[in-house]
Amino acid sequence: MELRTLDRQGRFYRGTLHIHTTVSDGELTPEETKRRYRENGYDFIAITDHNRYGVYREPGEDDFLVLPGTEIDCVYQEQVHHIVGIGTEENTFPHGYRFEGLKDRHPQELVDVLTGHGNIAVYAHPFWSYCDPELLLRLRGLTGMEIINYSCEQTWRSGLGEVHYEYLLSHGSRLWCFGADDAHGHSPDYFGGYIMVKAGSLSREAVCDAIRRGSFYACYAEPGESAPEIYDFRVEDGMAKIDCSPARTIYLNVSRTCYRSLHGTEAEPVTHHEFRLPENARRVRAIVKDFRGHVSWTQPIAI
Numbered sequence: 140m141e142l143r144t145l146d147r148q149g150r151f152y153r154g155t156l157h158i159h160t161t162v163s164d165g166e167l168t169p170e171e172t173k174r175r176y177r178e179n180g181y182d183f184i185a186i187t188d189h190n191r192y193g194v195y196r197e198p199g200e201d202d203f204l205v206l207p208g209t210e211i212d213c214v215y216q217e218q219v220h221h222i223v224g225i226g227t228e229e230n231t232f233p234h235g236y237r238f239e240g241l242k243d244r245h246p247q248e249l250v251d252v253l254t255g256h257g258n259i260a261v262y263a264h265p266f267w268s269y270c271d272p273e274l275l276l277r278l279r280g281l282t283g284m285e286i287i288n289y290s291c292e293q294t295w296r297s298g299l300g301e302v303h304y305e306y307l308l309s310h311g312s313r314l315w316c317f318g319a320d321d322a323h324g325h326s327p328d329y330f331g332g333y334i335m336v337k338a339g340s341l342s343r344e345a346v347c348d349a350i351r352r353g354s355f356y357a358c359y360a361e362p363g364e365s366a367p368e369i370y371d372f373r374v375e376d377g378m379a380k381i382d383c384s385p386a387r388t389i390y391l392n393v394s395r396t397c398y399r400s401l402h403g404t405e406a407e408p409v410t411h412h413e414f415r416l417p418e419n420a421r422r423v424r425a426i427v428k429d430f431r432g433h434v435s436w437t438q439p440i441a442i
C-alpha cells in the first residue's frame with residue numbers, strides 16, 4: 140500500500156501566497172509585484188493586502204497565475220492574529236472589498252468569514268504573533284499555517300513556525316505547512332519563502348485543489364537561490380521514502396522520540412532516505428537542508 144500527499148502526476152509550480160502592495164502597506168504596485176515575481180521564476184502568487192480583498196486576474200495570462208486574496212487581522216484578549224485568505228474558484232469577495240468590524244473578534248470568526256466565502260485560510264506568522272499554540276490547535280477550518288514567513292525572518296528573525304507546527308501535529312492537527320514571503324519591500328523580503336505545488340496544470344482550480352490535498356512542500360531560501368527540491372515523498376509498505384536534490388541532511392520525523400536523520404557531505408551529499416515506520420506511527424514528514432542552510436518541509440503523511 141502506498142500513502143502520499145504529493146500527486147503522482149503533474150509538475151511542480153513555484154509560488155508564494157502572501158504579499159503586500161501599495162494597496163495597503165507595501166512598496167510596489169500590484170502590477171510591479173506581478174512583474175518582479177514573474178521575472179524571478181515564479182509561476183503563481185497571491186496578492187494579500189491588509190483587510191482589503193484583491194482580485195488581479197487578467198484574461199490571457201496563462202503562464203503566470205495571480206490568485207485572489209487578503210490578510211485580515213484581529214486582536215482578541217490582547218493577542219494579535221493574522222489570517223491569510225486565498226480565493227478558490229468559489230470565492231465570492233469582490234475586488235476591493237473592505238473587511239470591517241472584525242478587529243475585536245475571535246480568530247475563529249475570521250477563519251469562518253474567509254472559508255464561508257470560498258477561501259483557503261492560512262494562519263500567518265505564528266511566532267511574530269506570539270500565538271498561543273493551544274488556541275491555534277482549537278481553530279477549525281484552517282488549511283495550514285506558515286512554517287516560514289520570510290518578512291518576519293528578515294526583519295527580526297521571527298519567521299520560523301517550526302515549534303508551533305510540531306506542537307500542532309503532535310496533538311493531532313492535520314494542518315499543512317506553508318512558506319510565504321509576506322513581502323512589503325521595507326526590507327529585502329521578496330523571494331525567500333515559497334511553496335512548490337505539484338499539480339496537473341497552472342489553473343486556479345488545479346493549484347487550489349493541490350494545496351487543499353497537500354500536494355506541495357514549503358521552502359526557505361535566500362533570494363535568487365532555491366531550497367532543496369523534493370522529487371517525491373511517500374510511504375510504501377510501511378517504509379517512508381524520500382528522493383530530493385543533493386542535500387546535507389534529510390530528516391524523517393514521526394515524533395520527538397521517533398526519527399531518522401541522514402547526513403551527507405559536500406563530496407557525498409544525500410539524495411534518498413528511507414525508514415521503516417514503527418507500528419504505532421500516526422504520521423511522518425520529511426525536512427531537507429542543503430549546504431547553505433536552505434530548508435524544505437514536506438507535508439505530513441497520515442498513517
Ligand SMILES: [Zn+2]
Nearest residue numbers: 210221263264
Ligand atoms: Zn501579518
Ligand SMILES: [Zn+2]
Nearest residue numbers: 157159210321
Ligand atoms: Zn502580511
